[in-house]
Structure formats: C-alpha cells, structure tokens
Amino acid sequence: MDIEIDWPASLNIIMKEFNGISSLNNDSTAYNLKNYLEILPTFTMLKLNQRNPEFYETSRCCQCYETIETWTHLWICRENDTTMIQIINETFEKLNCRLDENDFRISFNYHAKLLQILNERSLMIFNGRIFHETVKGIVNKKLYLGINDNTFKDVIKEFVFNIKEYARKYIWNEM
Numbered sequence: 180m181d182i183e184i185d186w187p188a189s190l191n192i193i194m195k196e197f198n199g200i201s202s203l204n205n206d207s208t209a210y211n212l213k214n215y216l217e218i219l220p221t222f223t224m225l226k227l228n229q230r231n232p233e234f235y236e237t238s239r240c241c242q243c244y245e246t247i248e249t250w251t252h253l254w255i256c257r258e259n260d261t262t263m264i265q266i267i268n269e270t271f272e273k274l275n276c277r278l279d280e281n282d283f284r285i286s287f288n289y290h291a292k293l294l295q296i297l298n299e300r301s302l303m304i305f306n307g308r309i310f311h312e313t314v315k316g317i318v319n320k321k322l323y324l325g326i327n328d329n330t331f332k333d334v335i336k337e338f339v340f341n342i343k344e345y346a347r348k349y350i351w352n353e354m
C-alpha cells in the first residue's frame with residue numbers, strides 16, 4: 180500500500196487548505212478529512228429529517244433502496260444526478276488541455292489506460308476502486324502510467340485534485 184500511493188502528493192491535495200487547527204472550521208479541510216476517514220454523513224443521515232427513520236435502521240440507501248449504504252456507495256448510487264464516469268470524463272478534458280498547453284505528447288491511448296486503472300480494485304479502500312481513492316484526493320502511482328516526467332506527474336496530480344473537487348461539487352452537493 181505504501182509503495183502504491185504517492186503520499187506526499189496526496190497530502191498536498193487533502194491538506195491543501197489546512198493551516199493550523201483553527202482551519203478545521205474551514206469547510207474544505209473538514210470535508211477533506213471526513214471524506215478521507217469515510218465519516219461523511221450518508222444520504223440517509225442527511226434525509227433522516229424528511230423521511231421515515233426506518234431507512235436508518237435498515238441501513239438501506241434511501242435513494243435507490245437496493246443497497247446497504249456505505250461510503251463507497253455514496254459515489255456510485257445509480258440515483259445520483261451526476262455519475263462518476265461523467266466527472267472522470269470532464270476532468271479528463273482538462274487533463275488533455277493541460278498536456279496540450281505543455282506540448283506533451285503521448286503515443287498511446289492514455290484515456291483508455293487511465294479509465295482502466297481508475298476502475299481497478301483499491302488495495303486501501305474496502306470494497307472500493309481506484310477512483311474512490313481519487314475522490315479522497317489520494318494519488319495512486321499507477322496513474323502516472325510509468326511515465327517518469329515531472330510535467331506529466333503534475334498534470335496527473337491536478338487530475339486527481341479535480342476529480343475530488345468535482346465529486347464534492349456535483350455528487351456530494353447534489354445529495
């Protein structure tokens with residue numbers, strides 16, 4: 180696990196706006212840490228006031244009613260207005276622009292390769308995939324695609340940062 184994750188890059192993303200304990204009152208830092216620790220309130224907790232508390236007891240997702248609600252399910256519930264794949268495709272567009280700006284050419288289909296890696300099982304998140312890691316701001320070294328170039332690595336770090344931001348903006352805020 181330690182070998183697989185770029186921890187310095189991940190902490191830069193997760194703790195970006197952390198500047199002392201008082202910043203825990205800051206929304207972004209609090210969100211990042213709760214998300215990392217998987218202690219964000221779930222749909223059920225958020226909607227408990229509006230709906231029947233029995234959903235809380237059964238732990239069923241109160242959006243789709245079909246799955247036991249967990250942190251990993253929050254991001255892949257089929258009732259979400261925005262899907263993870265939409266978020267990944269949108270952030271990929273940004274990644275593409277950034278590579279063009281830097282005149283960085285890659286000779287293989289890196290979009291397909293990144294999608295394949297993001298869909299692989301995570302070794303650090305229970306029942307999660309590598310895109311779940313990116314939702315937390317964790318940079319998996321596999322995403323560097325074996326390209327040992329700092330420009331490319333920076334673009335990938337920004338890619339992970341953007342997935343985390345968009346997941347919060349579109350999935351989390353739309354709940």
Ligand SMILES: [Zn+2]
Pocket residue numbers: 240241242243244245246252256257258
């Ligand atoms: Zn659901």
